[in-house]
Amino acid sequence: MKYLSSFSNLATLTISLISVQSATAATLTLDFTKLSGLTGGSPGQTAVFRAEIPALNDITSMVINDNSQGQGGSEGQVSGFDLDAIKLSSIFTNNAADVNSIAGLDVFDFSSNGTVLTLGTQRPPEASQLFGNIGGVINNLVATLENFDANSTTDPKKIFGFVTLGDDGKIAFKLKSPLSITTPLYLYFGEVGDNGEVATVEVMGKHIPEPSSVAALSLVGIFLGVTRSKKNKAE
Numbered sequence: 001m002k003y004l005s006s007f008s009n010l011a012t013l014t015i016s017l018i019s020v021q022s023a024t025a026a027t028l029t030l031d032f033t034k035l036s037g038l039t040g041g042s043p044g045q046t047a048v049f050r051a052e053i054p055a056l057n058d059i060t061s062m063v064i065n066d067n068s069q070g071q072g073g074s075e076g077q078v079s080g081f082d083l084d085a086i087k088l089s090s091i092f093t094n095n096a097a098d099v100n101s102i103a104g105l106d107v108f109d110f111s112s113n114g115t116v117l118t119l120g121t122q123r124p125p126e127a128s129q130l131f132g133n134i135g136g137v138i139n140n141l142v143a144t145l146e147n148f149d150a151n152s153t154t155d156p157k158k159i160f161g162f163v164t165l166g167d168d169g170k171i172a173f174k175l176k177s178p179l180s181i182t183t184p185l186y187l188y189f190g191e192v193g194d195n196g197e198v199a200t201v202e203v204m205g206k207h208i209p210e211p212s213s214v215a216a217l218s219l220v221g222i223f224l225g226v227t228r229s230k231k232n233k234a235e
């Protein structure tokens, strides 16, 4: 009976140590790479960037922040980063021309339920509003964030297919449901015009412990469990 009791304590302790470790929340700033070539509508001049998302638990949101420092691109309604589309995929590509045809995960909701747009500022001369939103909410009939299809122009008859964040603006994507990644995935996003505007990308999730750290924690748990059971016997 005593043996069974000690074993049960040990198992409980080991599991609780692991769950404490796996619950470590993190906001990761991702590094990204510019793909070869361009894509988009007509004219199609969307530069595509790829970031690798490491293994994470319960990813709830991603944020794209304009980091152009007021440089690059044009002014007025297209000031700052011009987001054509965003896609999360298990497929790796180096070619912007491929990004529309690779399969994407169904994780984004481009309505106001799944996006929070924080508009930045316009460079003068200012327009009535930044492009691709209505009153600070994404107008996805115009932005089409599921498609790398932007017409890279400020011609009012042709401008289409993206949302402009403004200088220091940002857009947060709340995923449809928390996502766990056990093998790395690729996040692709497009900047209309390929004209020097840049962004930072953040992912909010929880670290998955490395297999080696789980093993180490199990050993710590066993050691503590044995020490504790010896102490209990002495009492």
Ligand SMILES: [Ca+2]
Pocket (backbone or CB within 6 Å): 072, 073, 074, 078, 079, 080, 081, 082, 164, 197
């Ligand atoms: Ca711009």
Ligand SMILES: [Ca+2]
Pocket (backbone or CB within 6 Å): 083, 084, 085, 143, 144, 145, 146, 147, 148, 149, 150, 161, 162
């Ligand atoms: Ca688009």
Ligand SMILES: [Ca+2]
Pocket (backbone or CB within 6 Å): 073, 074, 080, 081, 082, 191, 192, 193, 194, 195, 196, 197
């Ligand atoms: Ca641009």
